Amino acid sequence: MKRYVMVGGGVAALAAAEAVRRQDAGSEILLFSEDPFGFYSRPGLAYLLTGEVPEKQLFPFSAQDFRRLRLRLLHHRVAAVDLRAHVVVTAEGKEVGYDRLLLATGSSAVMPSLPGAALEGVVKLDDMQDARRILKLARRARRAVVVGGGITALELVEGLAARGVRVHYLLRGERYWRRVLDEHESAIVERKLEEDGVRIHRHAEVAEILGKRGRVAGVRLKNGEVIKCKMVAIAVGVRPNKGLAEAAGLRCGRGVLVDAFMRTGDPDVFAAGDVAEVYDPLSGRTVLDTLWPTARTQGRAAGLNMAGANHPYRRKVPINVTRLAGITTTIIGTVGQPGADKDTLGIVRGDSETWRTLPDAIAAQEGFEVNRIRLMIAGRHIVGAIIMGNQLLSQPLYRMIAGQADIAPVREQLLRPGAPIADILAAFWEQWRVQDGNRTVSV
Amino acid sequence: MSLRGAFQHERKRREALVAGYVVPDNVRCVQCGICSYNCPIGIDVRRHAWLGEPVHDSHCLTCGECVARCPRGVLRFEKTPLFDAEKNPLLG
Structure with missing residues (x-):
C-alpha cells in the first residue's frame, strides 16, 4: 500500500488528497497541518472580520467528508525532509516514511523590521489565529493603523472599520495599489474608504511603532507625526514558506521550483499552492500565484500526478x-x-x-x-x-x-x-x- | 430607466427566478460559506460550488439570496432547459 504524505493544511493539500483518493482508493494519505484549526477558507477570514459570516461557517469539510476521504489529519509540524530515506521528521523527532510527498506549505506575511514590531497589538492576517487576535483587539481598540497594499491591507482596513475602529491607512506613495489599478480606479477606492470614515495618509511611512508596557500605543511616522493607536495591522506582502524544501536540498527560486507536473527536483516530491513557483508557458517565466482557486487547481494536478497520472498543470489566465x-x-x-x-x-x-x-x-x-x-x-x-x-x-x-x-x-x-x-x-x-x-x- | 424599461427589467428578473437555477463558477469560489449561511432553507450551496455543480436541489426556491450575498460573484442564474421546447423532449 502506497503512502502519500501532504505537508500543509490548506486548499492545495486538500485538493491533492482528493485527487489521490480518486486515483488510488487503497492508499494511505497523511496530512500534516500545523494549523490547529485544520482546513478552513483563508480568504473567508476577511468576511469573518467584517462580520458577514460566523467562524464555524468557514469550514467547508465536515468530519464526515474527511472520513470519506480516509485521510489522517495530524497536527504536527514537519521539521525536516530526508529525500534519500523518503521520510519526513516531525518537530517532536518522529520519522514518518512516504512514497510520494507533497509540499504545500503556503506563504506567510512578511513583517518589516521596524522598531516595536514585536509589541502586542501588531497583527497580520495569515490564518484563523490572526483573525481571532484581530477581533479580540478590535473590541477595545478605538484607533488602528494599517500599513501595506494589495487586497489584504484593504481587508484589514474594512474589517476593522466594520468593527467600529477608527482606521488610519498609511500609503507610502501617492495612491492605492498602483501596480494593478490605474489612477482613476485607485481614486474610486480611496474616496469610498474616506466616505466610510477611513483616514488615508499619503506619503506616510512608519519610522517606529511606539509601545507602553509591551503593548502598541501608537506609531511615529518618518515626518515626525505621531498617531496614537492600540493596533498596527501589517500587510506588505507574503513570502513562500520554502524553508523545509530548501533545507532538504530541493531546487528553489523564490518558491519551490516545479515542472509542468508540479514535480520538484526530486521525482517523488511535489509542490503546490503559494509555495510553488510554476512555469508559465504564456510568458516563458516561472511565476508565483497566491490565489486560492489556483492553489486548488495546482493541488489537484499534483495529486493526480503523485498517484501516477500524467496530468500537466496548465496555468490559466489569473x-x-x-x-x-x-x-x-x-x-x-x-x-x-x-x-x-x-x-x-x-x-x-x-x-x-x-x-x-x-x-x-x-x-x-x-x-x-x-x-x-x-x-x-x-x-x-x-x-x-x-x-x-x-x-x-x-x-x-x-x-x-x-x-x-x-x-x-x-x-x-x-x-x-x-x-x-x-x-x-x-x-x-x-x-x-x-x-x-x-x-x-x-x- | 423608463417605466417600460423598468417593467422589462422586472419581468426578466421574475423569469429568471421562475425558470432559472443557480450555477457556480468555481474559478472564483473561495469556499467562504456565505452562500450556505444565507440560504433560507439550508441548502449547502458551497458544496455545489466545490463540486462545480449547479444547484439542482428541488427544494431551491431560487430566491436569489446566495447569488446576491456572494462577495465574489461566484453564483449566477441560468435558465433551465426545462421550459425550452427545443431542448426538452417532454414539451416537444
Missing part, C-alpha cells in the same frame, strides 16, 4: 474577484501599471504576478465611479480587464480573455474615445459564445 472598499472588483489577466508600488514587497495575498506585467496593449475604459470596466487590448485580443461595480460582464470577459477571442470586428469601436464598452462587449459576447459552441444562457 482571475480574482474581491471587494475593494465595498466595490466588487474582478481582475483578469494582464492589467499592470507602470512604476513601482511602494506599499508592497514582492507578492501580496490574493495576487498574481501576471497582473503587474505591463501588457503591450492599449487601455479602453468605460463607466463612472463604481461601475467601471477597463480593458487591455493587444492586437486582436483582450489580454486583461478590471471590472468594478456591476459584474454582469465579468464572467463573459474571463471566458473571452481565457479563450483568446478574436475581437478584430469590434476593436476599433472599443478603442473610440467614450465608446460604450459594456454594450459593445455584451453584443460581441452574444455572437462569440455561439461560435465558441457554448450555448448557456445567462440572465
Whole structure:
C-alpha cells in the first residue's frame, strides 16, 4: 500500500488528497497541518472580520467528508525532509516514511523590521489565529493603523472599520495599489474608504511603532507625526514558506521550483499552492500565484500526478474577484501599471504576478465611479480587464480573455474615445459564445 | 430607466427566478460559506460550488439570496432547459 504524505493544511493539500483518493482508493494519505484549526477558507477570514459570516461557517469539510476521504489529519509540524530515506521528521523527532510527498506549505506575511514590531497589538492576517487576535483587539481598540497594499491591507482596513475602529491607512506613495489599478480606479477606492470614515495618509511611512508596557500605543511616522493607536495591522506582502524544501536540498527560486507536473527536483516530491513557483508557458517565466482557486487547481494536478497520472498543470489566465472598499472588483489577466508600488514587497495575498506585467496593449475604459470596466487590448485580443461595480460582464470577459477571442470586428469601436464598452462587449459576447459552441444562457 | 424599461427589467428578473437555477463558477469560489449561511432553507450551496455543480436541489426556491450575498460573484442564474421546447423532449 502506497503512502502519500501532504505537508500543509490548506486548499492545495486538500485538493491533492482528493485527487489521490480518486486515483488510488487503497492508499494511505497523511496530512500534516500545523494549523490547529485544520482546513478552513483563508480568504473567508476577511468576511469573518467584517462580520458577514460566523467562524464555524468557514469550514467547508465536515468530519464526515474527511472520513470519506480516509485521510489522517495530524497536527504536527514537519521539521525536516530526508529525500534519500523518503521520510519526513516531525518537530517532536518522529520519522514518518512516504512514497510520494507533497509540499504545500503556503506563504506567510512578511513583517518589516521596524522598531516595536514585536509589541502586542501588531497583527497580520495569515490564518484563523490572526483573525481571532484581530477581533479580540478590535473590541477595545478605538484607533488602528494599517500599513501595506494589495487586497489584504484593504481587508484589514474594512474589517476593522466594520468593527467600529477608527482606521488610519498609511500609503507610502501617492495612491492605492498602483501596480494593478490605474489612477482613476485607485481614486474610486480611496474616496469610498474616506466616505466610510477611513483616514488615508499619503506619503506616510512608519519610522517606529511606539509601545507602553509591551503593548502598541501608537506609531511615529518618518515626518515626525505621531498617531496614537492600540493596533498596527501589517500587510506588505507574503513570502513562500520554502524553508523545509530548501533545507532538504530541493531546487528553489523564490518558491519551490516545479515542472509542468508540479514535480520538484526530486521525482517523488511535489509542490503546490503559494509555495510553488510554476512555469508559465504564456510568458516563458516561472511565476508565483497566491490565489486560492489556483492553489486548488495546482493541488489537484499534483495529486493526480503523485498517484501516477500524467496530468500537466496548465496555468490559466489569473482571475480574482474581491471587494475593494465595498466595490466588487474582478481582475483578469494582464492589467499592470507602470512604476513601482511602494506599499508592497514582492507578492501580496490574493495576487498574481501576471497582473503587474505591463501588457503591450492599449487601455479602453468605460463607466463612472463604481461601475467601471477597463480593458487591455493587444492586437486582436483582450489580454486583461478590471471590472468594478456591476459584474454582469465579468464572467463573459474571463471566458473571452481565457479563450483568446478574436475581437478584430469590434476593436476599433472599443478603442473610440467614450465608446460604450459594456454594450459593445455584451453584443460581441452574444455572437462569440455561439461560435465558441457554448450555448448557456445567462440572465 | 423608463417605466417600460423598468417593467422589462422586472419581468426578466421574475423569469429568471421562475425558470432559472443557480450555477457556480468555481474559478472564483473561495469556499467562504456565505452562500450556505444565507440560504433560507439550508441548502449547502458551497458544496455545489466545490463540486462545480449547479444547484439542482428541488427544494431551491431560487430566491436569489446566495447569488446576491456572494462577495465574489461566484453564483449566477441560468435558465433551465426545462421550459425550452427545443431542448426538452417532454414539451416537444
